[in-house]
Amino acid sequence: MTINFTMSEAQRKMQYEVRAFAENVLAPVVPAADREPDPVKAVNLTKPPYVEAYKAGIAMCMLPANYGGGGLSCVDLLIAAEEICVVDPGFACTVLCNGLGLMPVSWYGSEEQKERFLRAATSDPTGEYLGGWTASEPPGRPSGTANFDIPLPRPAGVGLIATRDGDHYVINGRKYWPSSAGWDEQGVNAQTVIVRTDPEAGGTEGLSAIVVERGTPGVTYKYIDKEGHRLTSNAEVTFDNARVPVENLLPEAHGNGDFVINRNFAWSGPVAAIAAVGVARAAYEKALDFARNNTAGALKPIIEFQNVGYVLGDVAAKIEMGRYFSWRAADYLDKHDQHAELVGAMNKIQVTEMMFDCVYKCMQIVGVNSLEAGNGFGKLLREASVFPIYDGGNMGMQRRRVHGLLADPMFNPRAIMEDDYVKFDKHHEAIDTVVP
Template structure:
């Protein structure tokens, strides 16, 4: 059969290895790191786990094998990713961002750039190499990132500017929310990809490009952000003040196409965010089921034997299964279509993260007030689930707008995904609703 949801022996080993890492290496550091008030210190507490993840090939599992990466398919990444996310989706986000920062170099970089940046990431003797992804910008008027592809000139859309000066570009402006960019010490990741406006006279569909920002670049400051969830993932504000980046660090194929990079990146990460929701909901469901099997609520038998509890948990279990397979479908689509899945990736991210946020709360209702006790896992799981629809191109901003732009295009075939046909995404599908009527 062409359709088969049975894991291969290799995939089962991959899942089991990821589960062992998550439970034996990652889990022991999660509580302390999550409760640490200093966001940089919280991230630093995960360092030993990250080093082990690097040694086991997890940290750069998504990069091609020819450059030293794990060479995993997108489906395989999700199989392993679910196990990490069931323990802590923030740590898994750190790994995800390594891919967001370097996969555009694989897609669009020159051979020299691929050799320089991809091989450096996968050959670090200290096993600590970290990559950042910098798109999001601070809220304000103008400000934010949801309308990054607005067709109007600066200052609408992306506000960080990159002005050519000889063999360098001079960057000015601020980013807010980028992950991994501050590195282990708050002074910068080994390298970060930064989306900036290289032509202030053009809109985001024409004026954006991507740069590789290397650690130690003068004129760059980092300020860590304290968050309600994903506390093991380091988000930061970046301030660029006449920061000089070599012109050779502009990722060649992104010149004037930084908008397409953003859309393609968030298409790839859509099912990864979806599987994070699966992992979080799975943990909540299993904890609620264990509780229901022993707690009587003062009655003669455990509450699992009452209809309401059984029905609610049955619905939650069904949602988890539905979303897992939607994520696999989206990842399979990416594997078949050269890592393009701008439509299905957005759909997957929206539906899975929103359905399963509700599922986590349903589990808390089964457990009742006892779910509020912080000795149980639900408080953290709820915080993590709340982040998922909001981050990684928010569902109400960038994700639904991408879906809308594709559906509104006159050439869109509504049966394409069902037929596993390629759905092209280009600049004509951008800008929808970015300029109020």
């Protein structure tokens, strides 16, 4: 009996097809799009590849098959995601954040909501449909989201307020860094938004999740001009008496918006990790090619020198380590009803930080020539710098989730090794959020 790391024929076929899309459809568009100074125009240059991805079944591959999605397992999703991320993780974020935005509907929504929102996402004849995830808030005093689960009264914690008014919730406040803001600064088709439905409460009390649809009056967007992941459309979102129907509130998330945040970032942890693997792989392949074809003034290519060989060997090993840990975390998600609050966080933390180091090590091999824009390492370093600080930052939400579980006297330190389910509950939240 063995632990099998061999891809099935179907997985190999999927990997080949997604790689062909990434190299032949996406890659020709990326350089000009990344150089475009206007963030709205930059993102729109990737719309044609996105439409191709949608029509090929890639864009909604993570959604349940019984609502028209691809029904991919988390492991399958990671195999596909790595190939896109090698070419551009920002574009991959646009695609994969359809999951961040719409998976909460499949987890916490009513049957009517699943039919309404997931069916629309998987049956758009234009191929332009976008889902979005909107949880983070702008920095300020008080504001921001890293300590969203702080156990203190308002104004601590999430500040976007949804007040019940008859058949609607009236939403006021601001969000920052939604996973996508649409093609035209007018929003995505449907975004899952974390709101405070109990205006008097703070911390995790009274948090809920509601779907806000494109065209909702009172919701405005302003793109954020970013250093990395330029080809996904993050923005500041302002809600000014925006009226959203009560039936858009996800019923199983009412008062449990904190669980939506933690589960969503656990689901996306391995996705971020495999994206980092893809970027490190691109840097490694570039550096290896450089080392094989440049002598740096010696009489033989630098790959034949010990230091170069040792460094690249270490990088290659770390890429393999990162990939297999990501697969393992995805496998855990598949086995445990897409819950992996501990393993997903561990995976995201360790792999994204390790891969950032790999990219820089590759730049050291190439030397000063890695600074030349045409060689692409500057872009890879910008992209790699994003992973540890987004998607529930490693130094905020992710490590706190791990700490909260480990501090539980009932925690079994062998649980992951034995593939047991580690339940994340409300009493695991808020650790480290209050300064003594």
